[in-house]
Amino acid sequence: MSGRAFRLERVSRRFGEVEVLRELSLDIACGEFVAVVGPSGCGKTTLLNLLSGHDRSSSGSIAREGRERMVYQQDGLFPWQTVRENIALGLRDLKDPAERARQLSDLIELIRLEGFENHYPHQLSGGMRQRVELARALAGNSETLLMDEPFSALDYLARIRMRHELARILHHRPRTVVLVTHDIEEAAQLADRVVVLTERPAQIRCELAIHQPRPRGLTDPEVVRATDRLLVELGIDGDASRQTSTNYKE
Amino acid sequence: MSQRRLNVRSILLPVAVFAAALALWDGVSRAGFFDKSALPAPAAVILAFGQEIRSGRMFNDLVTSLFRVTVGFLIAVLLGIPLGLWMGQKLAARTAFLPLLNFLRNLSPLAWMPFAILWFGVGDASAIFLICLSAFFPVVLATMAAVANIPAVYFRVAETYGLRGFEKLVQVTIPAIMPQLITMLRVSAGLCWLVVVAAEMIAGRDGLGFAVMDSRNGLRMDLLVAEMVVIGVIGVVLDRVLERLSRIPSVRWGYER
Numbered sequence: 001m002s003g004r005a006f007r008l009e010r011v012s013r014r015f016g017e018v019e020v021l022r023e024l025s026l027d028i029a030c031g032e033f034v035a036v037v038g039p040s041g042c043g044k045t046t047l048l049n050l051l052s053g054h055d056r057s058s059s060g061s062i063a064r065e066g067r068e069r070m071v072y073q074q075d076g077l078f079p080w081q082t083v084r085e086n087i088a089l090g091l092r093d094l095k096d097p098a099e100r101a102r103q104l105s106d107l108i109e110l111i112r113l114e115g116f117e118n119h120y121p122h123q124l125s126g127g128m129r130q131r132v133e134l135a136r137a138l139a140g141n142s143e144t145l146l147m148d149e150p151f152s153a154l155d156y157l158a159r160i161r162m163r164h165e166l167a168r169i170l171h172h173r174p175r176t177v178v179l180v181t182h183d184i185e186e187a188a189q190l191a192d193r194v195v196v197l198t199e200r201p202a203q204i205r206c207e208l209a210i211h212q213p214r215p216r217g218l219t220d221p222e223v224v225r226a227t228d229r230l231l232v233e234l235g236i237d238g239d240a241s242r243q244t245s246t247n248y249k250e
Numbered sequence: 251m252s253q254r255r256l257n258v259r260s261i262l263l264p265v266a267v268f269a270a271a272l273a274l275w276d277g278v279s280r281a282g283f284f285d286k287s288a289l290p291a292p293a294a295v296i297l298a299f300g301q302e303i304r305s306g307r308m309f310n311d312l313v314t315s316l317f318r319v320t321v322g323f324l325i326a327v328l329l330g331i332p333l334g335l336w337m338g339q340k341l342a343a344r345t346a347f348l349p350l351l352n353f354l355r356n357l358s359p360l361a362w363m364p365f366a367i368l369w370f371g372v373g374d375a376s377a378i379f380l381i382c383l384s385a386f387f388p389v390v391l392a393t394m395a396a397v398a399n400i401p402a403v404y405f406r407v408a409e410t411y412g413l414r415g416f417e418k419l420v421q422v423t424i425p426a427i428m429p430q431l432i433t434m435l436r437v438s439a440g441l442c443w444l445v446v447v448a449a450e451m452i453a454g455r456d457g458l459g460f461a462v463m464d465s466r467n468g469l470r471m472d473l474l475v476a477e478m479v480v481i482g483v484i485g486v487v488l489d490r491v492l493e494r495l496s497r498i499p500s501v502r503w504g505y506e507r
Contacts, residue, residue: 054406069410076403079503080425089411122503136411 005176011060022201035187038197044180066143084117090139107135127158144176167215188226290472298472315457322381330389338397355387376453384445385438392434396427429504
């Protein structure tokens with residue numbers, strides 16, 4: 001164990017003429033929760049695809065440690081499989097059926113979906129589906145979760161509820177997490193470190209560490225402060241952010 | 251309460267429409283616009299129907315036609331689905347074969363009838379060949395299109411969780427297209443039922459299509475209408491049977507989303 005989940009060194013990605021990522025270097029430690037925010041279309045998902053190995057960089061190197069699993073925005077579950085069957089997909093490597101059954105029921109308990117084991121995804125709410133997706137990704141011996149705007153299809157209240165759920169679940173099952181999101185609050189509330197990307201071609205504009213231990217409330221002073229700072233960095237000049245911006249920009 | 255009323259209605263309304271259609275038919279035949287031999291009265295048809303049932307001929311024709319449709323349809327499905335699965339996954343195969351398949355699909359299977367008779371003679375084999383042709387191309391094309399349109403995220407998930415080869419086919423590709431597959435089976439079974447009557451009219455010595463032709467030749471329009479009724483009813487029954495497939499729990503997502 002090197003203690004590092006990912007090391008990106010001067011990674012670039014071009015699609016033909018379009019340069020999406022430019023010489024991006026980033027280290028992610030094991031157990032760290034990193035959120036990636038940036039203007040839409042800036043290459044956040046491309047970065048995630050590079051981390052997952054679904055895409056190759058044009059130049060630079062990517063080192064990864066441990067098994068990573070992707071959590072999708074929506075409909076990543078197989079609609080023809082029940083909650084139980086979908087989660088069991090993550091436990092395929094376990095040979096012992098008794099052990100598999102035990103872990104399966106542990107996971108269902110963890111996401112609080114007891115009684116819904118035999119439901120199909122279309123019979124569940126968006127938040128419940130997202131919890132099943134999370135359980136599938138956590139199952140077995142995965143070490144890293146790659147999340148691509150996992151809660152963006154949910155309504156606002158469900159999204160806030162899911163943040164609490166995610167924090168609670170990660171407390172029980174610690175993982176390295178890379179969360180791509182356009183939701184600044186979400187990043188500030190959940191992450192140990194927020195990486196802000198620039199417009200395309202994306203480079204790291206700044207990194208923001210949030211030291212207060214997780215889980216955090218939406219209105220915790222440090223979360224609010226981090227949200228303000230992120231708004232400034234993204235060039236969204238609200239009232240609150242104009243005040244604080246003077247504190248941060250020397 | 252309102253659920254119950256809805257159920258009563260869903261029976262009463264169609265029954266009323268059928269009764270009205272029957273009354274209209276009876277009225278027109280009584281009014282004498284047409285000769286009695288050209289438009290038989292409902293009562294005459296019922297009489298002819300009873301006659302045919304007693305003689306057992308209609309039952310034999312029905313079994314013959316159903317046998318041909320079943321065999322032809324099954325062959326078409328067993329050959330067509332694998333070919334469709336293969337073409338759906340391989341862009342090169344689609345590019346190569348799609349124009350030919352589209353051409354053949356738009357060719358009425360009945361145009362093959364002279365060849366069917368030359369190659370297979372008059373009887374079961376000819377009819378089965380024609381039925382098979384009529385279902386095969388729609389089955390291949392629908393399967394292919396369904397596979398080609400499976401959202402890429404399912405295959406990414408399959409890859410992440412180590413589903414490969416046969417497991418991927420059985421756990422991802424086929425379940426992902428099941429709802430469309432079932433719809434396609436219903437449509438093509440209906441097509442087969444249409445074609446078997448036409449095929450037997452020319453290339454048969456028995457079956458419901460032959461019976462229709464035979465009644466015409468004997469100027470027994472009462473008998474012909476009785477046969478038409480049976481053909482229509484069986485067509486509906488076939489569709490209802492296949493519709494049951496869409497009630498399988500693991501395909502409900504395709505109809506409820």
